[in-house]
Amino acid sequence: MELSSYLKSDKAEIKHLFENVFSESEGLEEGILIANLVNDLMNNTSDRDIFGFVSKDKGKLTGAIFFTRLFFDTQIEAFxxxxxxxxxxxxxxxxxxxxIDYGIEQLKRKGVQLVxxxxxxxxYSKSGFQSISENIIKAPCDLTYPQGWLCQSLNGSRIAPILGTPRCVKALDKPEYW
Ligand SMILES: CC(C)(COP(=O)(O)OP(=O)(O)OC[C@H]1O[C@@H](n2cnc3c(N)ncnc32)[C@H](O)[C@@H]1OP(=O)(O)O)[C@@H](O)C(=O)NCCC(=O)NCCS
Structure with a gap:
């Protein structure tokens, strides 16, 4: 298995992968919703605000993952x-x-502090995430399932409270994803 950043030429295959996987696990409607999200993320997010990685087996896509920037009022690199x-x-x-581990390692190398x-x-706890209260750091949108709001520090510092509500990239900024 090879892990790498995604290429522009992978985009169509990535969209299909998300549509198929989520249709199979959660139904066609969810498959289409997530495929559209991924398409929007890949095409309408500034390069400095997105990381995407793929796994391939003999050149064929087997998995994909995306990380996009969270914008806080303070100078903090968060995705x-x-x-x-x-x-x-x-x-x-x-x-x-x-x-997940590969993506997080790449973010760490880029100086990202919080994911x-x-x-x-x-x-996600298997990859170092822990639940975080919105009293400590708010989510960018109203959460249906607050226990699912998870965070990890990538620079060894303890997770400290951050004031205010962060903004996510435009593609993610829709209530149906939260
Ligand atoms: C979730 C998903 C990405 C995990 O990938 P995967 O290759 O199947 O996972 P792994 O084989 O690396 O599993 C890692 C561990 O997590 C567990 N795990 C996998 N999916 C899980 C899930 N949905 N809930 C809880 N645990 C899960 C596995 O049992 C394994 O635990 P173990 O190491 O103790 O045996 C994949 O199953 C998937 O694409 N699911 C459908 C889409 C989805 O739900 N995506 C996540 C939300 S965006």
């Missing part, structure tokens, strides 16, 4: 992981975990 998917028949083989995500704490 949010969303979304990630692994082709259904390749799930449960450790690819998802490797993609957030919104999802299943049991799954």
């Amino acid at each position: 949010i992981l969303a979304p990630v998917a692994v082709i259904t028949k390749f799930q449960g083989k450790g690819i998802g975990q490797k993609l 957030f995500t919104y999802g299943d704490p049991n799954f």
